[in-house]
Amino acid sequence: MPHMAIEYSANLDAAVDMDGLCALVADTMLETGLFEIGAIRVRAFRAQSYAIADRLPQNGFIDMNLRIGKGRSAEEKKSAGEAIFAAVSARLAELFATPHFALSLEIREIDAELSWKKNAIHPRLRGK
Numbered sequence: 001m002p003h004m005a006i007e008y009s010a011n012l013d014a015a016v017d018m019d020g021l022c023a024l025v026a027d028t029m030l031e032t033g034l035f036e037i038g039a040i041r042v043r044a045f046r047a048q049s050y051a052i053a054d055r056l057p058q059n060g061f062i063d064m065n066l067r068i069g070k071g072r073s074a075e076e077k078k079s080a081g082e083a084i085f086a087a088v089s090a091r092l093a094e095l096f097a098t099p100h101f102a103l104s105l106e107i108r109e110i111d112a113e114l115s116w117k118k119n120a121i122h123p124r125l126r127g128k
C-alpha cells in the first residue's frame with residue numbers, strides 16, 4: 001500500500017493542523033490518479049527530540065516519506081511528488097514566510113519480493 005509517513009518537530013503543534021495535513025496529502029495522492037483509494041495510508045509522527053540547523057528554538061521541520069509499489073513510470077512518480085509537495089507547501093505558506101522552517105519529501109519503491117500485504121478495504125471500495 002502507498003504509505004506516507006510524515007515526521008514533524010514537536011514545536012509545530014500549535015502552527016499546523018496535522019490531521020488536516022494528512023487529509024490534504026491523502027486527497028492529493030488520490031487526485032493524481034496513481035493511487036487506489038483503499039490503499040492510501042497517511043500518518044504523522046511527532047518528534048519530541050530534535051536538533052535543527054542552528055538550533056534556534058523556532059526552527060521546525062516536516063519530512064515526508066512516501067513508500068509505493070513498483071509499476072509507475074519515473075514521470076508518474078515525479079508528477080505525484082510534485083503535486084504532493086506543491087499542495088503541502090501551499091498549506092504551509094505561513095511557515096515559509098519565516099526563516100525557520102524546512103520541508104522535505106522522498107518517494108521510495110517497495111520491494112515486491114520482500115513485502116506482504118492483505119487488505120480488506122479494497123473489496124468494499126472497489127465495488128463503489
Ligand SMILES: O=C(O)C/C(=C\C=C(/O)C(=O)O)C(=O)O
Nearest residue numbers: 001002039068069070110117119
Ligand atoms: O504495492 C504496494 O505494496 C503498494 C501499493 C498498493 C498496495 C495495496 O493496494 C494494498 O496494500 O492494499 C501501491 O499502489 O503503491
